[in-house]
Amino acid sequence: MARLLSIEDDADVQHCIGQALFREGYEVHYAWNGQEGYEKILSLNPDLVILDLVLPLMNGIELLKKMQEGKSIQNIPVIVISGFGDDLNMIAELIKALGAVEFLRKPVDIPELLSYIKHLLSRSPAQAARHLDSSPSLVKGYLRIDPKFRTVWLKDRLLTTLPHKRFKLLKRLLLSPGPVSKEDLLKELGYDLAQADALKKTIQRLREDLGPQESRRLQTTPEGYELCGDSE
16 A cells, blocks of 8 residues: 655645545545645655645745755655646746656646556555555544554553454544545445444444543534544
């Protein structure tokens, strides 16, 4: 499973990209500003980065420059997406001079983005396969889960160890930058649309596993459910 990092401060765009990548089977991580993105590039060593240009704290151009300064990260493929600027040729030339390999204009055409990602990863299959046998912790805010042991942590405090199906549900919610629809969760767990009660019961049991204090992180939304991990 290739590990991708999406660096984008627009929640709607981030959610759209994240859902599309997850459905393709990628391990997806998110950053909401340039500084966080740079730190996650260093810690996650992703196989590919999707980068917005206009970001808080550190813009995309500055981030590309910092990537070029780091030998361990300078060869990570970067796809830049942005609605910034009118001279597309000038922007494309600038970012490619800084190491980016593709430039897509917003609004992003998702099939085109997926096509570029598949092409770039296929050029370096050894790099894309680096994480197949590893089980890194996955993080959202203060919440962390360990796929190898199916454990759930709040910072350094162990909350619970989950059975397979409930862990799969929590992982799906954790990897999403926003709400996940009931239909997507039913599909993830192998249920059909007529088994909505089974999903509801699984959610209830997951909340019990998290405990009375942390169960508030698993929120019901109009379209489905969302996991919030940002506050302690």
